[in-house]
Amino acid sequence: AAIASARYGKDNVRVYKVERDEKTGVQTVTEMTVCVLLEGAIDTSYTKADNSVVVATDSMKNTVYIKAKEHPVTPPELFASILGTHFIDSYPHLTAAHINVITHRWTRMTIDGKPHPHSFYRDGAETRNVEAVARRGKGIDIRSGIAGLLVLKSTGSQFHGFIRDEYTTLPEVWERILSTDVDAGWSWKTFPDIAAVKAAVPKFDKAFEDARNITLKTFAEEDSPSVQNTMYKMCEYIMAAVPEVENVDYSLPNKHYFEIDLSWHKGLKNTGKDAEVYAPQSGPNGLIKVTVARS
Numbered sequence: 001a002a003i004a005s006a007r008y009g010k011d012n013v014r015v016y017k018v019e020r021d022e023k024t025g026v027q028t029v030t031e032m033t034v035c036v037l038l039e040g041a042i043d044t045s046y047t048k049a050d051n052s053v054v055v056a057t058d059s060m061k062n063t064v065y066i067k068a069k070e071h072p073v074t075p076p077e078l079f080a081s082i083l084g085t086h087f088i089d090s091y092p093h094l095t096a097a098h099i100n101v102i103t104h105r106w107t108r109m110t111i112d113g114k115p116h117p118h119s120f121y122r123d124g125a126e127t128r129n130v131e132a133v134a135r136r137g138k139g140i141d142i143r144s145g146i147a148g149l150l151v152l153k154s155t156g157s158q159f160h161g162f163i164r165d166e167y168t169t170l171p172e173v174w175e176r177i178l179s180t181d182v183d184a185g186w187s188w189k190t191f192p193d194i195a196a197v198k199a200a201v202p203k204f205d206k207a208f209e210d211a212r213n214i215t216l217k218t219f220a221e222e223d224s225p226s227v228q229n230t231m232y233k234m235c236e237y238i239m240a241a242v243p244e245v246e247n248v249d250y251s252l253p254n255k256h257y258f259e260i261d262l263s264w265h266k267g268l269k270n271t272g273k274d275a276e277v278y279a280p281q282s283g284p285n286g287l288i289k290v291t292v293a294r295s
């Protein structure tokens, strides 16, 4: 037997960092969950119990905290790239460092119409994510993303014209509820080194805002003929807004809401045009995926 591939590291490294502006008294917080996975000349640690090639995962956890202290933790694209570059530069036997950063939402409270200097709330499970891979001599590949953005529209969605055969029971609809949990990503052209990432820093926050706004606007305004077509348009609009992005991907569950026929109860009308009470479904759910690249 031989190792086909291997990578190891520390997952679920939770990091909180506060930035205190002494002049204004305004404090800013960042909370993230980091995963570090390393690749390289590490096979003998698996095959021969040779631990001389092992950077302990505990040391990786320590490194995350030290780098968070020494460097900016935002934008997450920069912090992930700093971390990945550190591991490649520090351990000659490594060939790749995979860094995932999940940034959680601490939104500043507005109290009596004013932003509070040091109070925040978690407005949703939505996260801003980054997957960075630093490869020795090959630069840094970054995929930025949004996850956990749960959306619903009560109308403005259709689904008809699909294959009808002996397996089909789904009625065609010209009007339906549409709900999904957005998992989207946009992959940047390879950065040759950390300096190139630092030069691109102003683009990362703007790209995130653009991608999030495009997702919400397209979802809201499109009279969607299908999840497939609407997510494709989201990809096109994001690529038009961010020239440095090479491709955009979405993975969208279709979280179904089923009509409930109540006509057995005194002829109560609750289907079609009369539908008001629905049964939200936990599963099964549609799952629609796409990656769109520049043609």
Ligand SMILES: O=c1[nH]c(=O)c2nn[nH]c2[nH]1
Residues within 6 Å of the ligand: 159, 170, 225, 226, 227, 228, 254, 286
């Ligand atoms: O938007 C949709 N796409 C599909 O492929 C599908 N299949 N059932 N319902 C669906 N809705």
